[in-house]
Amino acid sequence: MLNTLLARIQQKHRTIAFPDGPPPPLPDRFAGRPVIHPERCPSGCRCCADACPVGAIRQTDRLRLDLGQCIFCMECVAACPHHHITFSRDYRLAARKRTDLYLENPDEFRFAAALDHHARRLFGRSLKLRQVCAGGCNACEADVNVLGTVGWDLGRFGIQFVASPRHADGLLVTGPVPENMRQALLKTYEATPSPKLVIAVGACAISGGIYNGHEEVHNGVCDLLPVDLLIPGCPPHPLTILDGLLRLIGRIDKNKT
Amino acid sequence: MSESTASGRFSLSNGQSASISQTPVMGMASFQETVLHEVEDGARISAMFGQPVDGGNIRLWAILSQDRQSLLLPLCTETDADYPALTPHCTQAHGFEREIWEQWRIRPQGHPWLKPVRFHAPYRSESAGTSDAAAPEIGVMPFFKVEGEEVHEVAVGPVHAGIIEPGHFRFQCYGENVLHLEISLGYQHRGIERHLTSGPDPRTLHYMETLAGDTTIGHTTAYCQILEALSGTGISVRAQVLRGIALELERIANHTGDIGALAGDVGFLPTLSYCGRIRGDVLNMTAVICGNRFGRGLVRPGGAGHDLDTALRHELQQRLNAVEKDLSVAVNLLWKTSSVMARFEGAGAIRREDAEMLGLVGPVARACGLERDVRNDMPHGIFQFTQIPVSTCSSGDVMARAHVRWLEIQRSITFIREQLDSMPDETVTTPLSPLKPDHIAVSLVEGWRGEICHIALTDRQGRFAAYKIVDPSFHNWFALAYALRNQQISDFPLCNKSFNLSYCGHDL
Structure with missing residues (x-):
């Protein structure tokens, strides 16, 4: 017993101050939201689009980067001879609509808006989620899991992961949704009582990610279920996931850093 | 078809390459004899897999690890249909032979546990011409069953209680005691190996x-x-x-x-x-x-x-x-x-x-x-x-x-x-x-x-x-089932965590 108490004192209090205080420091080499400058691109240049392994960059009449497909490998940065693509340190990536993830301008990003008044009354102070891994590689899962540790302490916002869809207010889905998981995912959704939310975490869940186009997968959850929040990344940093969840329940102001 | 002898067999070290011609295609009997002999002598099966070759045959490869000599022994043979299974004589081959059958419809005759591994459509149709090209329904297969008045079955998954990958566990229990656990995976299958062919890209x-x-x-x-x-x-x-x-x-x-x-x-x-x-x-x-x-x-x-x-x-x-x-x-x-x-x-x-x-x-x-x-x-x-x-x-x-x-x-x-x-x-x-x-x-x-x-x-x-x-999970999943025998079912989470195997690494 004494050992346990001494260990407790040694380990100290470690919960981050965010969102009331500053966010925890990110590593120097962290890659956040990409910034593109289509207005500067010479016409006909396709260097970045050709270099992207997942086809997240379209270069038709104007350059467009799909944040929901991007795996943050930065092949495009290396490929652009004009340095018109950079990755910022901005960890805020979550959006409410799939189309909000299409980046076309350097300064414009529609941050995830909070739920409407009615939904916030239901979920704003108590949001119970059932996590469904559908082909996820265990990286998104690990960084969702980490939010439950003492460092992040997701429970202080009333957000909790529960063991049954019957106890849940929504699903948090990771992975590209293999055909072999489609039925289990849909059944879990049906088993969740309405009204309910669906949150897609990671490039795979949003678009299939690197597995986009494989006949074994469904390119994520967006074509199968109505999605309320999309959190890009491969995997998204825990801070990115937390930021998205808190924006959804209205715990972070619209454009707050 | 050339046959190699037991002495002077070609081997590789880790991270080395060699011309494929240095590994002659052996006869099936000689291939199996060599695998069994080497495993008895302390070698491990690090991998076994099939590769389609010209003429509709499947080349079966086995990579044996000789840990004491720090050498890897690649062996291969060819077949177009059925062959006598290695598994009854060599348990290590169990998962690999199921996998080869699922992918290439090469049937290891006498395999005691020939069930799908990942539940996907075969990569080629049965040579006999029967049309079983569709994927089997995930999780639907004859599970091992224990019968008896007080025996009951517990099914868990694919969706589990925690933030964890999907898989299905089927327990045969007598009261709290687990008589047998069967693990059925494949829910994470994304077709990775199939998409690696003709790469790198x-x-x-x-x-x-x-x-x-x-x-x-x-x-x-x-x-x-x-x-x-x-x-x-x-x-x-x-x-x-x-x-x-x-x-x-x-x-x-x-x-x-x-x-x-x-x-x-x-x-x-x-x-x-x-x-x-x-x-x-x-x-x-x-x-x-x-x-x-x-x-x-x-x-x-x-x-x-x-x-x-x-x-x-x-x-x-x-x-x-x-x-x-x-x-x-x-x-x-x-x-x-x-x-x-x-x-x-x-x-x-x-x-x-x-x-x-x-x-x-x-x-x-x-x-x-x-x-x-x-x-x-x-x-x-x-x-x-x-x-x-x-x-x-x-x-x-x-x-x-x-x-x-x-x-x-x-x-x-x-x-x-x-x-x-x-x-x-x-x-x-x-x-x-x-x-x-x-x-x-x-x-x-x-x-x-x-x-x-x-x-x-x-x-x-x-x-x-x-x-x-x-x-590594491909070798070890079966061990989890093994470890649960005669354990209490309430110890399953603890045992499972002590292995902490990968679902997606297994399902690919």
């Missing part, structure tokens, strides 16, 4: 980084060693050091998480909460090197994607000291708590001879007393120049699996500390030459779960004619 490297996201460094290193072997590229020692540091950080992070989760599964919350946080601190150390907590972008063909300057090395040393201090307190608390020990000791024990028979790898094998570690047996990269002692335990139970992890964490910390202090002043990338045509390369890495095995065969253009990935 721009996606290949990223498949490697995400085929098991908690083992990004392990699998990507195995893949890069394949490319370097096939192109005859030697990478700098500095790059080898960086890969070694990243591999050991991956081991520390995951072992730390596992020890914490084991504490959680017996209701000992202090170690659970400390280890959960410390695991994050270790992941953040990997992010110091490459910006990503799982090591994406760190290991690259020809070397490493990032380098460390003096300031970053100093920072990593500081962080390592802090992790070591906090972790010692958190983990030593476990060993001093008798209620924890009472649950760990004797739970889910596997005997050494069974571990050998099943061909187990990694900490699970070492917890049964087997001195089996790629870093020691088949050293490649930085492990050729420095040795990490092999951590073993003899009791084969949850306690042993926890203890081996703790020993490995401490030894990995020592290793990283030494390596950070002695990085040679060199570049970290070496350009790759084109891949040699008609070659075979085998690459082994001791990932945190155990032996990762990648094999590539190139065609006449130097592209992948076949690429085989064996995650």
